[in-house]
Amino acid sequence: MENDKYDHEEEFLGYKKIDQYDDAKITSVATHYKDILGKLGENPEREGLLKTPERVAKALQYLTHGYDIDPSEILRSAMFKEDYSQMVVVKDIEVYSMCEHHMLPFFGKAHIAYIPNGHIVGLSKIPRVVDAFARRLQVQERLTNEIRDCIQDTLQPAGVAVVMECRHLCMAMRGVQKQNSVTTTSAFTGGFLSNDKTRAEFLRLITANLH
Numbered sequence: 001m002e003n004d005k006y007d008h009e010e011e012f013l014g015y016k017k018i019d020q021y022d023d024a025k026i027t028s029v030a031t032h033y034k035d036i037l038g039k040l041g042e043n044p045e046r047e048g049l050l051k052t053p054e055r056v057a058k059a060l061q062y063l064t065h066g067y068d069i070d071p072s073e074i075l076r077s078a079m080f081k082e083d084y085s086q087m088v089v090v091k092d093i094e095v096y097s098m099c100e101h102h103m104l105p106f107f108g109k110a111h112i113a114y115i116p117n118g119h120i121v122g123l124s125k126i127p128r129v130v131d132a133f134a135r136r137l138q139v140q141e142r143l144t145n146e147i148r149d150c151i152q153d154t155l156q157p158a159g160v161a162v163v164m165e166c167r168h169l170c171m172a173m174r175g176v177q178k179q180n181s182v183t184t185t186s187a188f189t190g191g192f193l194s195n196d197k198t199r200a201e202f203l204r205l206i207t208a209n210l211h
């Protein structure tokens with residue numbers, strides 16, 4: 001019975017379970033990757049590579065499963081009326097995404113805050129929203145804005161702040177080959193935009209070592 005509830009909840013939120021692969025898609029993507037291995041000068045029939053096209057296809061489906069998720073629905077599923085109007089900060093959320101230019105990973109941290117306006121949201125839903133947008137082909141700037149807009153439009157708080165710090169492998173293992181550069185992006189609404197003190201408090205909280 002517990003399982004039934006779990007399945008229903010997954011379906012409701014539009015989550016795709018990790019083991020729920022789309023067989024037709026996997027077969028088609030794998031066929032292309034077998035061809036690509038040959039074009040790269042490899043022998044796709046050698047033992048170590050026999051299952052590689054299918055593995056890559058499954059990995060790619062996982063790494064882009066955010067397309068199947070409705071991020072607003074995630075928030076709507078756990079909004080609670082609450083008389084709390086101080087900033088809520090969830091910091092150091094790990095992010096793994098892939099740049100849409102090279103399909104190479106970029107990864108780092110997201111720091112998110114909102115100022116409740118009658119409703120709070122289940123804390124775990126904020127990292128879930130981050131993942132729903134991150135598990136797509138992205139640029140860091142759009143990812144940052146999409147997270148902000150989703151929280152603002154769905155929860156309608158008095159303000160949202162998103163800061164992301166990421167390393168881009170397309171800048172490290174190829175191209176310009178800078179190993180230590182970190183890209184920071186930010187997006188704000190409401191009180192975080194209009195009130196310098198509110199924004200400064202958020203920035204202080206995400207840089208403070210409180211634990």
Ligand SMILES: Nc1nc2c(ncn2[C@@H]2O[C@H](COP(=O)(O)OP(=O)(O)OP(=O)(O)O)[C@@H](O)[C@H]2O)c(=O)[nH]1
Nearest residue numbers: 099100101106138139140141168170171174175176
């Ligand atoms: N603004 C932004 N750029 C990104 C992001 N991820 C990758 N890029 C950049 O996308 C750009 C694509 O530029 P192009 O000149 O078309 O591609 P390229 O010839 O492979 O460029 P190089 O990486 O400089 O070798 C590069 O400058 C990447 O660093 C991102 O999240 N945001």
Ligand SMILES: [Zn+2]
Nearest residue numbers: 099101102170
């Ligand atoms: Zn890139």
